[in-house]
Amino acid sequence: MAHSEEETKFEERVLRFILSKFNLKLITPKLNEWYITPFEEILKELKKQKVSLSQVDEFNLYEFIEAKKEELLDFNRKSASLHEQLNDKVVELYGLTPEEKQLIFSEV
Numbered sequence: 001m002a003h004s005e006e007e008t009k010f011e012e013r014v015l016r017f018i019l020s021k022f023n024l025k026l027i028t029p030k031l032n033e034w035y036i037t038p039f040e041e042i043l044k045e046l047k048k049q050k051v052s053l054s055q056v057d058e059f060n061l062y063e064f065i066e067a068k069k070e071e072l073l074d075f076n077r078k079s080a081s082l083h084e085q086l087n088d089k090v091v092e093l094y095g096l097t098p099e100e101k102q103l104i105f106s107e108v
Contacts, residue, residue, distance in 0.1 A: 007075045011035060014068045022051045034065060035072050 015034060019027065030037045030045050037045075039062050046053065053061065091101050 004075070004079055007072060007079070010068075010072060010075065014065075022046060022049070024049050024051070035069050039065060 011034075015027065015032060018024070018031065018034065024031070024046075026049060028045050028048075030041050034042060042061075042065065043053070043058065087101075087105055090096075096104065
């Protein structure tokens with residue numbers, strides 16, 4: 001799914017926080033895609049870079065990442081809703097039939 005500029009900036013801010021928090025030198029693909037990487041894999045990536053976390057720190061990191069994933073999902077939901085509203089306005093403005101609407105928006 002294509003990300004909006006706002007979503008991309010949000011993802012990058014979270015990644016920069018993780019990098020700075022744990023003083024990481026390397027951005028691995030799994031860390032770069034923190035929002036779809038299972039938490040266990042994130043922990044493995046941190047351990048590869050010699051980051052040792054207590055159970056409390058692991059829990060706090062888990063809670064942080066889950067909260068940020070939820071924020072990102074909110075961006076996605078709002079974006080999808082806005083696109084749907086815009087599409088409805090276009091249909092209304094041009095007086096499109098349901099068949100025309102399906103043809104036009106199924107190709108987008």
